[in-house]
Amino acid sequence: MTTNFILAPIIVHFITAIILLCFWKKVLAQKIISVIGNSIAFILCVKLFELTLTNDYLVLQTGNWKAPFGITFISDTLSAIMVLLTGIVSLAVGIYSTSALNVSRIRFGYFFTFHLLIMGLLGAFLTGDIFNLYVWFEVVIISSFILMTVGGKKMQMEGAIKYVTMNILASSIFLTAIGILYGITGSLNIADIALKIQEVENKGLVTVTSLLFFVGFGIKSAIFPLYFWLPSSYHTTPSAIAAIFGGLLTKMGVYAMIRVFTIIFVPDNFTTILFIVIAVLTMLTGALGTLNKKNIRRILSYLIVCHIGYLIAGVGLYTELAFTAIIFYLIHDVIVKSNMFMITGVIVKIRESVDMTRLGSLLKDYPKFSMLAALVFLSLVGIPPLSGFWPKILLLKESFVQGNYVLLLTLILASFVTLFVIIRMWIEIFWKESPKPLTEEMDHFAPMPKSGKFALIAPIVFLTVVSLFIGFGANSIFKISEKAAYELKHKEIYIDAVMKTNT
Amino acid sequence: MELLLVILVGVLYSSGIYMMLRRSMVKLLIGIILLGNGVNILIFLMSGITKGKAPIIPADQTGFMGAYADPIPQALILTAIVISFALTAFALVLLKKAYTLTGTDDLDSLNIQDLDI
Numbered sequence: 252m253t254t255n256f257i258l259a260p261i262i263v264h265f266i267t268a269i270i271l272l273c274f275w276k277k278v279l280a281q282k283i284i285s286v287i288g289n290s291i292a293f294i295l296c297v298k299l300f301e302l303t304l305t306n307d308y309l310v311l312q313t314g315n316w317k318a319p320f321g322i323t324f325i326s327d328t329l330s331a332i333m334v335l336l337t338g339i340v341s342l343a344v345g346i347y348s349t350s351a352l353n354v355s356r357i358r359f360g361y362f363f364t365f366h367l368l369i370m371g372l373l374g375a376f377l378t379g380d381i382f383n384l385y386v387w388f389e390v391v392i393i394s395s396f397i398l399m400t401v402g403g404k405k406m407q408m409e410g411a412i413k414y415v416t417m418n419i420l421a422s423s424i425f426l427t428a429i430g431i432l433y434g435i436t437g438s439l440n441i442a443d444i445a446l447k448i449q450e451v452e453n454k455g456l457v458t459v460t461s462l463l464f465f466v467g468f469g470i471k472s473a474i475f476p477l478y479f480w481l482p483s484s485y486h487t488t489p490s491a492i493a494a495i496f497g498g499l500l501t502k503m504g505v506y507a508m509i510r511v512f513t514i515i516f517v518p519d520n521f522t523t524i525l526f527i528v529i530a531v532l533t534m535l536t537g538a539l540g541t542l543n544k545k546n547i548r549r550i551l552s553y554l555i556v557c558h559i560g561y562l563i564a565g566v567g568l569y570t571e572l573a574f575t576a577i578i579f580y581l582i583h584d585v586i587v588k589s590n591m592f593m594i595t596g597v598i599v600k601i602r603e604s605v606d607m608t609r610l611g612s613l614l615k616d617y618p619k620f621s622m623l624a625a626l627v628f629l630s631l632v633g634i635p636p637l638s639g640f641w642p643k644i645l646l647l648k649e650s651f652v653q654g655n656y657v658l659l660l661t662l663i664l665a666s667f668v669t670l671f672v673i674i675r676m677w678i679e680i681f682w683k684e685s686p687k688p689l690t691e692e693m694d695h696f697a698p699m700p701k702s703g704k705f706a707l708i709a710p711i712v713f714l715t716v717v718s719l720f721i722g723f724g725a726n727s728i729f730k731i732s733e734k735a736a737y738e739l740k741h742k743e744i745y746i747d748a749v750m751k752t753n754t
Numbered sequence: 755m756e757l758l759l760v761i762l763v764g765v766l767y768s769s770g771i772y773m774m775l776r777r778s779m780v781k782l783l784i785g786i787i788l789l790g791n792g793v794n795i796l797i798f799l800m801s802g803i804t805k806g807k808a809p810i811i812p813a814d815q816t817g818f819m820g821a822y823a824d825p826i827p828q829a830l831i832l833t834a835i836v837i838s839f840a841l842t843a844f845a846l847v848l849l850k851k852a853y854t855l856t857g858t859d860d861l862d863s864l865n866i867q868d869l870d871i
Contacts, residue, residue: 382830382833386833386837389837389841393840393841393844396844396848400848400851403851403855404855405855405856408848408851408852408855408856408864409852409856409864411848411852412779412782412848412849412852412861412864413864415844415845415848416774416782416786416845419786419789419790419841419845420774420786420789422837422841423789423790423792423793426793426797426834427793427796429797429830430793430796430797430800430827430830431796431800433797433800433801433826433827433830434800434801439826
């Protein structure tokens with residue numbers, strides 16, 4: 252179906268950002284406008300998701316330029332899922348930010364940049380043009396640079412230099428790959444490239460290009476030899492920003508990787524083995540990295556890396572069930588990781604620290620909040636029937652069926668380490684007695700006004716409910732993931748949807 | 755001409771990467787700039803070089819006659835130049851800020867926080 256509606260969530264975020272510019276340095280107005288903008292965009296994201304499910308594909312040829320010549324926007328099931336997740340997380344983090352962030356940060360355009368970042372993410376998920384994807388990526392990374400560096404502390408600068416350098420390098424490699432791809436196919440439209448690349452005789456060059464894409468997206472999604480920027484930069488940001496970064500930014504790289512390696516390139520034997528090896532190493536190094544850390548944020552950063560390995564493993568297996576598993580995992584991971592970072596934010600508010608050795612006895616002081624956190628922690632580990640369990644069991648099953656025992660072993664090992672780390676975090680933060688005497692002044696949470704507390708806790712409850720729904724309504728999520736996986740494996744549907752809507 | 759450009763692209767990429775691997779912040783920035791320019795010339799080169807055939811339809815004709823230069827890579831480069839300009843400007847400000855905060859332009863001395871495990 253051809254419709255202009257596909258651009259609606261992008262435009263809402265853009266307009267919100269522009270309106271926010273008119274209220275520069277007016278903190279209360281910024282908060283209200285941002286929440287309203289996020290809510291409208293959230294409703295539109297849900298609507299877009301519904302429309303895509305009923306119509307299979309939404310396509311827009313911008314400016315009515317026919318398919319290979321103009322810029323195409325297309326929403327298939329995978330895009331729609333990502334858009335919906337972005338809508339959910341941006342609404343939750345948007346509300347959370349109104350209370351969690353320092354006033355000076357909001358005064359210097361936090362919400363403005365935040366909306367541009369979300370706009371970029373939505374654009375990247377919806378575009379059907381490879382160069383347009385690059386431009387959306389740039390929108391996202393420039394916004395994320397600003398979010399990462401506003402505040403200008405020494406630690407932030409150190410993290411930001413690594414983050415900025417690696418992201419610029421990734422963009423250069425991605426752009427190089429686009430240039431070569433244009434040279435060999437003469438097209439930028441993803442569907443059109445997919446058609447033309449089958450006729451290219453120089454298969455070696457095609458494989459080299461595909462690996463350039465792999466490296467470019469790999470840096471952004473933090474895979475094994477390229478992830479070191481992530482643990483040394485994500486923990487320097489405030490937790491609201493880390494929630495967006497950890498939940499959505501790395502997943503954008505994975506999304507692009509899934510898109511490129513299903514529609515444009517069909518990986519040969521060498522490439523799938525490479526994926527599996529990288530996935531195994533990513534899981535192992537990410538898991539081992541968590542073991543000796545004391546800072547909760549750093550542990551979470553390494554857990555992000557570890558769980559990216561799961562997603563890459565699914566791409567490496569390259570079967571329909573594996574894709575179902577990783578799309579399911581993606582849905583679970585985005586929600587839960589964002590939630591984890593928001594919970595660390597509340598812990599910082601309560602105890603002024605993210606160092607596990609200095610935390611303790613939260614269960615005694617805040618039993619309700621601790622129970623909420625426990626639910627999220629267990630979802631991340633994947634205790635049945637919580638949300639992490641189903642995709643993991645699918646992925647384990649598929650690697651067993653494919654006879655890939657090394658991968659199977661690594662998946663189990665990585666899950667065990669995740670379990671171990673989460674249990675240790677639970678004991679250290681919530682159970683054990685606080686090592687230092689607690690004073691009233693330390694607790695910045697209790698003296699907060701009711702509305703402030705609500706804005707901190709409500710988004711966490713919201714995301715927890717969503718992840719509980721993913722766990723208990725696993726059947727419906729599985730069906731949607733299955734549909735997305737089917738579309739990924741049958742790329743002619745995607746190509747037809749783009750090329751045949753030239754009315 | 756193609757051969758010259760190919761060599762230029764190679765030199766820009768390799769010197770860009772080399773400069774990014776150096777320890778000094780300024781050299782890191784130079785590396786980023788060189789790499790960005792290398793990418794742009796690569797895109798320019800990939801479309802093939804057509805001499806003296808601008809992609810403009812003459813007033814008395816309705817379509818292109820014969821071979822003409824591909825305008826798309828030039829549009830891509832224009833976009834990429836603008837983006838890399840913005841990124842370079844940002845990186846410049848960031849590095850200056852980092853220099854004033856840390857008092858050194860040695861990138862190795864920025865790892866203090868990574869040592870606490």
